[in-house]
Amino acid sequence: MSLNAFKEALKPCKSILNSSQSSSSSQISHPSLPTRKPPKTSLSRQLLRLNDPADFSPPNELKISEPDPNFNAGSRNSKCEEEKEKEAEIRPIDVKLESFRSFDHTGPYEPLLLSLSAEIPAVQVPASINSLLLEHQREGVKFLYNLYKNNHGGILGDDMGLGKTIQAIAFLAAVFGKGSDESDTVLTSHDVNRDEKKGPVLIICPSSVILNWESEFSKWSTFGVAVYHGVNRDLVIDKLKAGDVEIIITSFDTYRIQGSILSNIQWEILIVDEAHRLKNEKSKLYTACMKIKTLKRYGLTGTVMQNKIMELFNLFDLVVPGGLGTREHFREFYDEPLKHGQRSSAPQRFVQIAEERKQHLVSVLQKYMLRRTKDETIGHLMMGKEDNVVFCAMSELQKRVYQRILQLPDIQCLINKDLPCSCGSPLKQAECCQRTVPNGMIWPYLHRDNPEGCDSCPFCLVLPCLVKLQQISNHLELIKPSPKDDHDKQMKDAEFASAVFSTDIDLVGGSATQSGSFMGLSDVRHCGKMRALERLMHSWISMGDKILLFSYSVRMLDILEKFIIRKGYSFSRLDGSTPTSVRQSLVDDFNSSPSKQVFLISTRAGGLGLNLVSANRVVIFDPNWNPAQDLQAQDRSFRYGQKRHVTVFRLLSAGSLEELVYTRQVYKQQLSNIAVAGKMEKRYFEGVQDSKEFRGELFGICNLFRDLSDKLFTSNIVGVHDKQGIYFDDPLQETSSVESKGIGGRRTKAKPTLEDLGAVYAHRNEDVVNLRSRCLVNEKQSLSREQDDEQRRPPPEERKESDATGEAETVEIVMDPPVCDASKKRKSDHSSLLAVLMGIDEAELNKLMLA
Known part of the structure; x- marks a missing residue:
């Protein structure tokens, strides 16, 4: 700072207003004078000053006093002038204080005591951290400390975006007596008077969030943090032995390779971020993590269970060894009964046993796991999310190509693998003459080095054939050769494409390597999902919405990028090739720039570390076998800080393999709700996971390669289309017609919307997964409603007369919900129940729904 500038900054402090000013001078406006910056102090001191406005009051504070008997009218103007000057000095500070108080809504500036009041030394979260925590985060810190106090591990299973990282840091700050600045640390350490020396903390996380952990530690505490990752790993170990480091952060891959070195250290606490890995x-x-020398192991994950119930045991056996018994005991006592009790045609005895085991499992998990959702914690701070699943009709060309693939010898070998062999032997085809497929399109290339076949034939064909079916479901260009592959692979893919395109090869521009033809790749004629996407994006962009567009395939992202360029939309892109150092700048630019309309993201690359709350529309172009991948993609936008209602559209190709992928997602979500949350889910499916006897409609190779083109596969299973009606939010058409709207402005007939999108069926994911689920708290209310219905039921003789017309009346009820009294009562009951669970009046709930 120059000397002249410093003098100019001091001028306002020396200037004195002329006391001989007349009363009219108060009306003259003075130019604004520069103010000096306050000195840098610790955050805790600034907060303490703001909480004590007495420290900011001027020396001659205005006070209310008795009337002066010597008061005269001549001195009235001068006294008023002095009062105005004093008020002007006080007012800015009051405004700043009020604005800070309105921002700091999380809590007062005071520490959070975790230990018992009479316990010495006291363990508490420093006030500088506690004042910025939300209420559910304070509960999470208490939960972690209670486990630590009892020398146990556990899982913090909050939904993504609820601040699991911050809760872990606050817990560590309390245990080690660390604040957000040195003054807090010294004060806490002096008061706590800790005698024992605690060991270091190991944090294992994905490499993409290492920088995020390091940044959060620097913001919230004064720990000595080192990253055990990269070329300087040996220096970190030396610092740790010298006592200069308290927190070690490493990645999963680094620990897997260097686990023998880190496992020899006696750790105080282990924290595994994204523990579902x-x-x-x-x-x-x-295996390497099981060797870590500490019992205080804590996992942070928003998806405790993803695919199988046994994954739940694996995770808990790591953080709480032996807490759920042995592996075989867990499989026999919990896994098998829960899966078989969820079968749609399960006997009542199986269902009853599953209910008992589920309640027992939940009671055990609650001791070591804290699981909260956004609706339970910050739902009142957000506008909500709607997860729509749209089954788009494939183009006629897509349907023909899909049918030709199913007729290939490779897939026919898999479909007929369990049939008796045609040679007359008692063996199955897969065990005899059809174990290999020399005349196939895929098998010869896979076994080019071993013409006699491999040990897993013909099951080695399953994954390559599934990939081809998924490519056809997304875009025809994907089955053409990729220019990034080697020459032999390109030649084989070109031969495969020529066979499945057959007489339609001219419509797709030949079977050669995927060309860079901009107009050809961006054309939506031959892709059903892209036609729906074109219609949706046109409506959203015209309304000023921002869109997140996810795809599992990088090649599909290339095609979507050309489509967006053709439409003239401004976009950003992030995939696995995007450097880690650039990702955050892309996110910040998209959130802050009004001109950015679309963000193209790879589902695999965009799963962690991205906060895109500026977008309110999410499109998942292709489904993943793991439901957690799609749910994490949605949470990139639906998280704390989102100010708008988030609408999600999952696009599926009707009649293709993607329907089976989605129904397996529903199956896995329901199993997770049963095992983790203790809910009762609607039993949709006959299939049982990992069961050869009950494969049903979901499991087994024959189901994977089944022709679904002439069926409403998902609709017939979940029964939403025929039994419950469709309530589909129409973002494309105007809602001026009152007759076409239901409660809250939603359309009650989805057919016009589906026709516009080129879709055959749609529903909401939450309606399918959670509509029929009932918690124990709702059973008494449901029972009371059934008793009321029984009292109002007509006598048996009147009931017989109405049996003949019952079916027709039921159809009328389903097809016209807004007019039916029974439907109105059902909706009213649901609204009343929802209002009770949310703790608000039904009128307030209706206002929220209308908003």
Whole structure:
């Protein structure tokens, strides 16, 4: 700072208003004078000053006093002038204080006591951290400390976006007596008077969030943090032995390789971020983590269970060894009964046993796991989310190509693998003459080095054939050769494409390597999902919405990028090739720039570390076998800080493999709700996971390659289309017609909307997964409603007369919900129940729904 500038900054402090000013001078406006910046102090001191406005009051504070008997009218103007000057000095500080108080809504500036009041030394979260925590985060810190106090591990299973990282740091700050600045640390350490020396803390996380952990530690505490990752790993170990480091952060891959070095250290606490990565007990990472020398192991994950119930056991056996018994005991006592009790035609005895085991499992998990959702915690701070699943009709060309693939010898071999062999032997085809497929399109290339076949034939064909079916479901260009592949692979893919395109090869521009033809790749004629996407994006962009567009395939992202360029939309893109150092700048630019309309993201690359709350529309172009991948993609936008209602559209190709992928997602979500949350879910499916006897409609190779083109597969299973009616929010058409709207302005007839999108069926994911689920708290209310219905039921003789017309009346009820009294009562009951659970009046709930 120059000397002249410093003098100019001091001028306002020396200037004195002329006391001989007349009363009219108060009306003259003075130019604004520069103010000096306050000195830098610790955050805690600034907060203490703001909480004590007495420290900011001027020396001659205005006070109310008795009337002066010597008061005269001549001195009235001068006294008023002095009062105005004093008020002007006080007012800015009051305004700043009020604005800060309105911002700091999380809590007062005081520490959060975790230990008992009479316990010495006291363990508490420093006030500088506690004042910025939300209420559910304080509960999470208490939960972690209670486990730590009892020398146990556990899982913090909050939904993504609820601040699991911050809760973990606040917990560590309380245990180690660390605040957000040195003054807090010294004060806490002096008061606590800790005698024992605590060991270091190990944090294992994905490499993409290492920088995020390091940044959060620097903001919230004064720990000595080091990253054990990269070329300077040995220096970190030396600092740790010298006592200069308290927190070690490493990645999953680094620990898997260097686990022998880190496992020799006696750790005080282990924290595993994204702990669901340890779901496979046979992986090297899981085996290495089991060797860590500490019992205080804590997992942070928003998806405790993703695919199988046994994954739940693997995760808990890592953080709480032996807490759920042995592996075989868990499988027999919990896993098998829960899966078989969820079968749609399960006997009542199986259902009853599953209910008992489910309640027992939940009671055990609650001791070591804290699981909260956004609706339970910050739902009142957000506008909500709607997850729509749209089954788009494939183009006629897509349908023909899909049918030709199913007729290939490779897939026919898999479909007929269990049939008797045609040679007359008692063996099955897969065990005899049809074990290999020399005349196939895929098998010869896979076994080019071993013409006699491999040990897993013909099952080695399953994954390559599934990939081809998924490519056809997304876009025809994907089955053409990729220019990034080697020459032999391109030649084989070109031969495959020529066979499945057959007489339609001219319509797709030949079977050669995927061309860079901009107009050809961006054309939506031959892709059903892109036609729906074109209609949706046109409506959203015209309304000023921002869109997140996810795809599992990078090649599909290339095609979507050309489509967006053709439409003239401004976009950003992030995939696996995007450097980690650039990702955050892309996110910040998209959130802050009004001109950015679309963000193209790879589902795999966009799962962690991205906060895109500026977008309120999310499109998932292709489904993933793991439901957690799609749910995490949605949470990139639907998280704390989102100011608008988030609408999600999952696009599926009707009659294709994607329907089976989605129904398996529903199955897995329901199993997770049963095992983790203790809910009762509607039993939709006959199939049982990992069961050869009950494969039903979901499991087994024959189901994977079944022709679904002439069926409403998902609709017939979940029964939403025929039994419950469709309530589909129409973002494309005007809602001026009152007759076409239901409660809250939603359309009650989805057919016009589906026709516009080129779709055959649609529903909301939450309606399918959660509509029929009932918690124990609702059973008494449901029972009371059934008793009321029984009292109002007509006598038996009147009931017989109405039996003949019952079916027709039921159809009329389903087809016209807004007019039916029974439907109105059902909706009213649901609204009343929802209002009770949310703790608000039904009128307030209706206002929220209308908003």
